[in-house]
Amino acid sequence: MASIQDELLQEQILKAALQLYQQYGLKKVTMDDVAKLLGKTRTSLYYYYKNRDEIFEAVLDMVVNDFVNDIANAMDKTESINEKLKVFCLSKIKITEERKAIFTSLEKSVDPDTQSTHSKTMMAIHKRLMKLEATLLKKNILNAIEKGDIKELNPKNLDSFIFIILSGTRGIKREMSYDNNFTNLNYVVNTLVEMSMRWLN
Structure with a gap:
């Protein structure tokens, strides 16, 4: 079991690596660079x-x-579950925009020779993110059901509802990002959630 000191050092390593990725891009950052910064x-x-690939994957995690x-x-x-949704x-969209530079910096200087491996890693991370988001939504929805705030849902309907919320949120973010115009974000999100809540109730 890792000690608190070990955990702190690992966190420092990852934050240092992320800082360097943002400054110089993934391709140019070596283990020596990370060690020197620390x-x-x-x-x-x-x-x-074991190597810089492991650090990169840990940074993404x-x-x-x-x-x-x-x-x-x-x-x-x-x-309320309405407000939580x-x-x-809103948080997913806003935080994604705020941290867009991080993912851009991680992707911008990938060597063509390692593009395939990098793409697989990014896809795995994307799936992990979706799973964690779905778990978070499921936890809050089940709590609302337990409190009697919304009706019971069978597993299939619960998974479908979560999929709709996640897909709808990604779609809103993607479309608004094209024009870099988030003026109507609150209204659009409210509409998505209100429509979904009618089905839940």
């Missing part, structure tokens, strides 16, 4: 990560976990 030796990094945790924290500040959609 004031550590390269050998000390190998205790936690960190970004995804932070992303979902921020959405969860925002949802926890509301009471609205906060989920």
Whole structure:
């Protein structure tokens, strides 16, 4: 079991790597660069990560976990399932936009020789993000059912409802991103959630 000190050092390694990725792009960052930024030796990094590919994947995991945790924290500040769903959609879109530069920097300088591996990694991370988001929604919806705020849902309907919320949110974000115009974001999200809530009730 990792000690608190080990966990802190791993977090420092990943944050340092992310900082360097954003500055120089993935291709140009080496284990030596990360170690130098931390004031550590390269050998000390190998205790936690075998190579820079492992660091890259761990950085992506960190970004995804932070992303979902921020959405969860925002949802926890509301009471009704209606408000929680609205906060989920709005937070997902806003945080995605705020952190778009992170993902852009991670992708912009990928070597063509490693493009295939990189694409597979990004797809795996995308699926992980979707799974975590679905789990977060499911937890909040089941809590609302338990409190009697909404009707019981069988597993198929629950999964379908979650899919609709996730797909609808991604669609709203994608379409508004094309014109970089989020003026009507609150109205559109409210409409999506209100329509969904009518079915739940």
